Structures are given as structure tokens and as C-alpha cells.
Amino acid sequence: MKEHLKKSMRSDFAFDLIVNVLGACVILVVLIPLLFVLAASFSDPDLVLRGKVLLLPKGFTTKAYTMVFENGEIWRGFRNSCCYTAAGTLISVVLTILAAYPLSRKELPGRNIFMMLILFTMYFSGGMIPTYLLVRDLGMYNSVWALLIPAAISTYNLIVAKTFFENNIPGELYESARLDGCGNVSMLPRIVLPLSKAILAVLVLYYAVGIWNAYFDALIYIRDTSLHPLQIVLRNILLLGQTEQMGTNDVGMAEKIKMAEAVKYSAIVVSSVPMLLIYPFVQKYFVKGVMVGAVKG
Amino acid sequence: MRVRKVWKNIKKNVGLYAMLAIPLAWYIIFKYIPMYGLQIAFRKFNPTLGITKSPWAGLTYFEQFFHSYYFKDILWNTVSLSLFTMLIGFPMPIILALLINEVKNTKFKKVIQNITYMPNFLSVVVIVSMLTIFSNRDYGLFNKIGSLFGMTPVDLMSKPACFQPLYVFSNVWQFMGFNAIIYIAALAGVDQELYEAASIDGASRMQKILHISLPCIMGTIIIMFIMRIGSLMSVGFEKAYLMQNSVNMSRSEIISTFIYKNGIQKGQFGYSTAVGLFNSVINFALLVGANFASKKMTKTSLW
Numbered sequence: 001m002k003e004h005l006k007k008s009m010r011s012d013f014a015f016d017l018i019v020n021v022l023g024a025c026v027i028l029v030v031l032i033p034l035l036f037v038l039a040a041s042f043s044d045p046d047l048v049l050r051g052k053v054l055l056l057p058k059g060f061t062t063k064a065y066t067m068v069f070e071n072g073e074i075w076r077g078f079r080n081s082c083c084y085t086a087a088g089t090l091i092s093v094v095l096t097i098l099a100a101y102p103l104s105r106k107e108l109p110g111r112n113i114f115m116m117l118i119l120f121t122m123y124f125s126g127g128m129i130p131t132y133l134l135v136r137d138l139g140m141y142n143s144v145w146a147l148l149i150p151a152a153i154s155t156y157n158l159i160v161a162k163t164f165f166e167n168n169i170p171g172e173l174y175e176s177a178r179l180d181g182c183g184n185v186s187m188l189p190r191i192v193l194p195l196s197k198a199i200l201a202v203l204v205l206y207y208a209v210g211i212w213n214a215y216f217d218a219l220i221y222i223r224d225t226s227l228h229p230l231q232i233v234l235r236n237i238l239l240l241g242q243t244e245q246m247g248t249n250d251v252g253m254a255e256k257i258k259m260a261e262a263v264k265y266s267a268i269v270v271s272s273v274p275m276l277l278i279y280p281f282v283q284k285y286f287v288k289g290v291m292v293g294a295v296k297g
Numbered sequence: 298m299r300v301r302k303v304w305k306n307i308k309k310n311v312g313l314y315a316m317l318a319i320p321l322a323w324y325i326i327f328k329y330i331p332m333y334g335l336q337i338a339f340r341k342f343n344p345t346l347g348i349t350k351s352p353w354a355g356l357t358y359f360e361q362f363f364h365s366y367y368f369k370d371i372l373w374n375t376v377s378l379s380l381f382t383m384l385i386g387f388p389m390p391i392i393l394a395l396l397i398n399e400v401k402n403t404k405f406k407k408v409i410q411n412i413t414y415m416p417n418f419l420s421v422v423v424i425v426s427m428l429t430i431f432s433n434r435d436y437g438l439f440n441k442i443g444s445l446f447g448m449t450p451v452d453l454m455s456k457p458a459c460f461q462p463l464y465v466f467s468n469v470w471q472f473m474g475f476n477a478i479i480y481i482a483a484l485a486g487v488d489q490e491l492y493e494a495a496s497i498d499g500a501s502r503m504q505k506i507l508h509i510s511l512p513c514i515m516g517t518i519i520i521m522f523i524m525r526i527g528s529l530m531s532v533g534f535e536k537a538y539l540m541q542n543s544v545n546m547s548r549s550e551i552i553s554t555f556i557y558k559n560g561i562q563k564g565q566f567g568y569s570t571a572v573g574l575f576n577s578v579i580n581f582a583l584l585v586g587a588n589f590a591s592k593k594m595t596k597t598s599l600w
Contacts, residue, residue, distance in 0.1 A: 008499070015502045019399045023409050026393065030412050030470065033427060036438055051436035099320035102313035109306050114317065118324055123527055124581050126331025127573035128534075128553070129560040133348070134331055150327050153320060185312035213420035216535050220561050231422045238426035239539060264430065268423050275418040283411070 041065070041265035045258040048265070064266035067259065074267060076226065077233035081212055082274075084229055088148045088211040093203050095153050096161055101188050103158075104165035105174070122155045132220060146221035147214070147229070157206055164199040165192060201285040209275050230271055238264050338571035351567075358571035367550070375551040375576075379532050382465050383525055389473050391518060394480030395506055410481070413474025424471060425539040428463055429454055455544040464540060479521065483514040519597045527584030530576050552576050 035055045040048045044059030052058055068074055099118070103111050125131075131150065140146040169192055177187050193200070215231035222228060241260070279286070307314070333348075338358060340351040362368055393413065400406045416424075431438040432453035440450040453459040491509050500508070534553035541549040552572060560569030584599075592598040 008501075011501060015399075016401060019396060020402075020405065022396055023400055023405060026396070027409055027412050030416060030474070033431065033438065033470075034415065037427060037430075049436055051441060054441075095320045095323060098316045102310075102317040105310075105313060107306075108310055108313055109303060114321065117321075121324060121328040123584055124332070124577055125328065126333075126335050127570065127577055128556050129566050129570040129573060130331035130334030130337065131327070132561060133334060133337075133566065134327070149323075152327075153323060158320075183312055184310060185316065188316075209418055213418075213422075215420070215422055220557075231420055234420075234422045234426070235539065238422065239429065264426065268426060272419055272423055276415065279414070279418060286414075 037265050037268050041262075041269045045262035049258060049261055064259075064262040065270070067263050068266045068270050071263070073225075073228075073233050074230070074237070074270070077228055077230035078270070080227065081230035084144065084147055085208050085211045087144075088152070089204055089207045091148055092152045092154070092157075092207040092211075093200070096158050096203060096207075097188070097193075099153070100158050100161035100165060101192060104162045104169070105184070106166070106171070118155055118158065135221060141221055142223045142227070143221075144227060147211075147217050151214070151217060154206070154210070157203055161199050161203060164196065168199075169195060198285040201282040205278065205282045205286060208278065212275055234267055234271055237267060335570060335574055337567050338574045340567055342567040354567060358568045359575065361568065362572050362575065367555075370547070371550055371552055371555055374548055375530060375532055375553075378461055378464060378537070378551060379529050381461055382468055382532070383529070385465050386469050386472070386476075387522065387525055389469050390476035391480050391514075393473055394477040394484060394514075395510055397477065397481055398484045398510065399502065399506070410474065410477075413477070415474070416471040417475035419471065421533075421535045421539060424467055425536060428467055428540065432459075432463070454540070455542060457545045457548040460540065460545045460548040464536065468536075479517060480514055483517040484510060487513040515595075516597050519591055519595055520599065523584070523587045523591055523599055526587035527580060529583050530580045 032055065036053070039055055039057045040053050041064055042057035042060055042062065043053045044061055045064070047053055047058045102108055103115055103118075105111070135141065135146050135150050140149065173191060174187060177191055182190060213231060215229070215235060218227075218229050218232045222232070337348050337351065339354060339356070340348070341354045342348070343351045346352075397406055397409055400409065432440075434440060434450045434452040437450075437453075439453055440448075444450060453463060487510060491513075492505055495505050495509060530552065532551055532553065534551075534557060537549055537551050538554050538557065541554060553576075556569040556573050556576075559565045559572070588598050588600065
């Protein structure tokens with residue numbers, strides 16, 4: 001018996017060791033690319049181009065960041081994206097709640113029909129071209145509205161919010177509010193929302209990240225460069241290699257290529273940091289939100 | 298009598314309907330009107346006549362697409378990319394969740410989870426930029442790692458054969474942690490007594506994973522799998538389009554990038570809508586089929 005226990009403890013120890021080693025490998029695989037970009041953004045571009053930088057900055061410099069902040073296009077894109085994200089998140093969250101709250105009330109006649117109408121759009125859609133033509137016909141082409149309205153509601157988020165309301169607001173609460181003379185509409189701000197901070201945080205996070213990172217709608221709907229969000233500017237700089245005149249006086253071609261390369265890394269960091277920063281604030285609600293969504297998938 | 302009762306009930310909820318009306322209008326305008334607009338797949342679209350007045354074209358566009366020389370390539374690129382993504386991308390979050398579930402140290406557990414969520418917040422533009430930088434022949438990370446194993450450096454982004462692996466593995470890298478959350482949550486709900494009983498019976502840790510953890514989250518896995526099947530043909534446009542260049546086109550041209558180029562860039566609205574409709578119909582059929590099969594075999598289904 002003792003022998004048997006010892007053996008199982010030994011195999012348990014080996015198992016734990018393997019699990020922890022694999023866990024460490026996962027962390028490394030995820031972190032190395034991120035650390036490399038971060039290190040390269042603070043390094044001498046010459047050393048980066050020669051492949052000398054790996055995980056720690058070499059020839060520490062913040063020149064690439066000064067260049068990013070001096071770049072008019074990136075600044076404008078950054079400001080635009082901040083505005084779009086703020087406005088778009090507000091619109092999206094309001095619309096989602098306006099749908100999720102009534103649909104979460106079990107006594108609402110016809111709610112299953114409405115729900116089916118909404119769910120169907122998850123599985124079948126008109127697709128790229130009919131949507132594009134519609135947005136054009138609505139006069140939203142080349143306007144900010146094309147980025148905020150056509151993609152305002154995510155059905156997945158709507159289901160998450162609806163499920164949350166169903167599971168977290170007890171029916172008796174509505175009943176007693178009604179007896180106190182509170183109408184169905186005023187129950188939303190007075191009773192439901194104060195109890196739903198978690199789901200609000202999750203919705204804000206999901207929508208904000210989605211809008212901040214979106215580039216496709218801007219690619220097809222926005223002509224005007226002054227309206228371009230950051231992701232489009234990034235694409236032009238990082239992937240198409242278009243950079244506005246950088247550096248004030250005529251530096252050599254080699255120098256220019258080097259600087260363009262350095263800007264890539266710092267631009268990636270600058271564009272990603274805002275979303276990585278809001279995550280810790282909503283983190284404790286985040287997992288909960290996904291779990292709620294999982295209940296009804 | 299009954300009618301009156303229903304009417305009374307509706308009147309009582311008029312406030313709720315008023316609220317619902319706004320998002321519902323949004324759904325009708327931005328989701329159902331484009332579905333109605335799908336009819337331009339069967340019409341010779343003329344912008345001055347509009348969607349409903351353009352002359353009918355029958356199935357011309359569909360025939361044109363099926364008979365085109367690129368039809369087989371584009372279809373195969375789409376399906377193979379999707380299958381490859383699913384084959385690698387679907388099990389990875391499950392494996393990660395099982396792994397995280399086995400980690401004893403709660404702090405280490407939190408660290409793994411939080412670090413693997415991080416890439417989920419990066420944009421496609423950033424991901425593709427990173428891929429491009431890492432694929433660089435002279436200083437890219439991939440080539441540096443490859444040279445450790447004695448491989449000759451190549452620019453991976455301009456090799457057609459590398460398009461799919463780069464696409465798939467960067468997807469896994471980006472979404473593995475986030476997609477694991479659902480399974481981690483499901484694993485947290487497994488009855489601990491099952492594990493205890495198994496320990497008494499002398500089950501090893503691996504046996505417990507295979508015979509308790511995995512069966513207990515099977516319902517979640519099946520639901521996720523059905524949903525995944527339903528989007529088999531809708532490979533994300535955004536990433537493929539950004540990764541595309543003139544050299545890897547033979548593998549990177551998929552249905553959605555094709556629709557974008559022919560429809561929005563070249564203005565062939567009818568033709569590209571027909572291609573899109575073909576795509577959506579296959580998706581929908583796959584979803585219904587997968588759901589039906591799952592209902593019959595496992596009694597788990599979406600509806």
C-alpha cells in the first residue's frame with residue numbers, strides 16, 4: 001500500500017513538472033514576439049536591421065517614438081480613432097442594452113419571434129456588396145457615420161447582455177418595483193443598470209476593442225484621408241510602406257529606410273497600448289462576461 | 298376573450314416595445330435590407346435604375362463564376378484555409394484549457410491566462426505587420442529561429458506555400474487564450490467529487506483528464522464546433538487581404554478577397570454578390586447540417 005502511494009506521488013510530481021514546463025513554454029511563445037517588438041522600438045534601428053536585437057533593447061533610444069509623435073498622420077489617426085471609439089462604444093452599448101433588456105423580460109409577448117429575427121442574422125447575411133450599396137444609398141459614404149452605425153450591434157454581445165439580465169435580475173425585483181409604481185422603462189436605469197456593472201464593463205471592452213482595431217469599414221467607406229482612423233494610417237505605413245516626408249532636412253536614402261523601419265515598431269506599440277491598458281481595469285468582469293455568453297452560446 | 302387578454306398584455310408592455318423598436322429598426326435596416334438586396338445577384342445591376350428595377354439576369358453570374366478558370370482555385374484556397382484553421386485552431390484552446398486546469402499554483406495559472414489573452418487585443422493590421430517583420434529574410438525572427446536549425450533564410454511572406462501556415466499559426470497565437478476561456482469556465486463547473494472518486498480508484502492524472510474533464514466539457518465543445526462549421530467558408534477577409542501580395546496570390550486569393558476586388562474596387566456588383574451568395578448559402582447549409590447531425594447523435598444542438 002505504502003509502496004503504491006509513493007509511486008503515485010512520484011508520477012504526480014512528474015506530471016506537475018510537465019504541466020508547469022508546458023505552461024512556461026506557452027507563456028514564452030506568446031511573449032517573445034511581443035517583447036521583440038517592444039525591444040526593437042527602443043533600439044538603435046541599425047542594430048535592429050542587422051538582427052542584433054532580440055528581447056532587450058540595444059543602443060537604447062526613444063527617437064522612434066519622437067518620430068511617431070511628430071508624424072502628423074499618425075497623430076491625426078490616433079485622435080480620430082479615440083473619437084470614433086468613444087462615440088461608437090456609446091452608440092453600440094446603448095443600442096445593445098435597448099435590445100437586451102426588453103428581450104430579457106420573460107413576460108414580454110412575442111419576445112421569441114424578435115429573438116429569432118435577431119439570431120437568424122448571425123447565421124445568414126446579405127454580405128459585403130449589398131451592405132456596401134445600402135450604406136452608400138443612405139448617404140453615409142465618406143462620413144463618420146459609416147464607421148459608427150452599420151456595425152453598431154454585435155449579436156453575440158447582445159446575447160451575452162440578455163443572458164446576464166435574465167440570470168442576474170430576479171423576477172421578484174421587477175414585481176416589487178411594479179407595485180411601487182415603477183414603469184418598465186424606468187426600471188432599466190433604476191434597477192437593472194445599477195446591478196449590471198459587470199456586463200456594462202464587458203460590453204464597453206468588447207466594443208471599444210472592436211472599434212479601435214477595425215480597419216475594413218474605413219477601407220471601403222472612407223475616402224477622405226483626414227477622416228482615416230489609426231488602423232488605416234498604420235496599414236499605409238507598416239504594410240504599404242508609405243511614409244510622409246520624415247526627418248526635416250535631406251538625409252540620405254539609407255538613413256530614411258532605417259528610420260522608416262524604426263517607426264514601424266514604435267507605431268505598433270503606440271497603437272496597441274491603449275487597448276492593453278484598459279484591459280486590467282475590466283479584467284475582473286471580463287472572464288465573467290465570456291462565461292455568461294457561453295451559457296447560451 | 299383571449300385576444301383581449303393578449304392585447305392588454307401588449308399594452309402593458311408598450312414601454313418595452315418602444316425601447317426594442319430602435320435596435321429592431323437597426324436590424325431591419327442593416328441586416329434584412331441587405332438580404333433583400335441579395336437579389337442583385339440575379340440582376341444586371343444598373344445604379345440609375347436601383348436594385349429592384351434593374352433587369353433580370355437569371356443565373357448568368359453564377360454560371361460565369363462556376364465556369365471561370367479561377368473558380369476551382371479560389372474555392373479550394375477558401376476551403377483548405379478554413380479546414381486548416383479549424384484543424385489546428387479548434388483543438389488548441391481546448392488543450393490549453395485542460396493544461397491551465399491542471400496547473401496547481403493559482404498565481405502561475407493567472408499569469409498564463411492573462412498573458413495568453415493579450416494578443417487578442419491586437420489589431421489585424423498589427424498582427425500582419427508583425428508577421429511581415431518576422432518573415433523578413435535578413436533580420437526576421439522566424440529566420441533567426443530557422444537558422445538555428447540550419448535552414449536557409451527566405452522571405453516567408455512571398456512564398457505561396459507559407460501563406461496558410463503563417464495565417465493559421467498566427468491565428469492560434471492570437472486567439473488561443475481568449476477562446477480557451479469558455480472551456481476553462483466549463484472545467485471550473487465540473488463536480489470535484491468525480492475527481493476524488495477517481496483518485497480513490499487509482500486513476501492517474503492523465504486518465505482523469507481523458508475520462509472526467511474531457512467528457513464533462515463535451516457539450517460546450519460540440520456547441521462551439523457546430524458554430525465553427527457554420528462559418529467554415531467565411532474565412533476572415535481582413536487578415537487574408539492584408540497578408541496578400543502579388544507573389545502569394547495563388548494561395549491567398551479567397552472568396553472574400555475576390556468579392557472585395559471585383560465588387561468594391563471594380564464595381565461588378567451583380568457578379569460579386571452572386572459569389573457572396575454562393576458562399577453564404579454553403580455556410581448556412583453546413584450549419585444546418587452540422588446542427589442536425591449533432592442533434593441526432595449527441596442530442597446537443599443550437600436550436
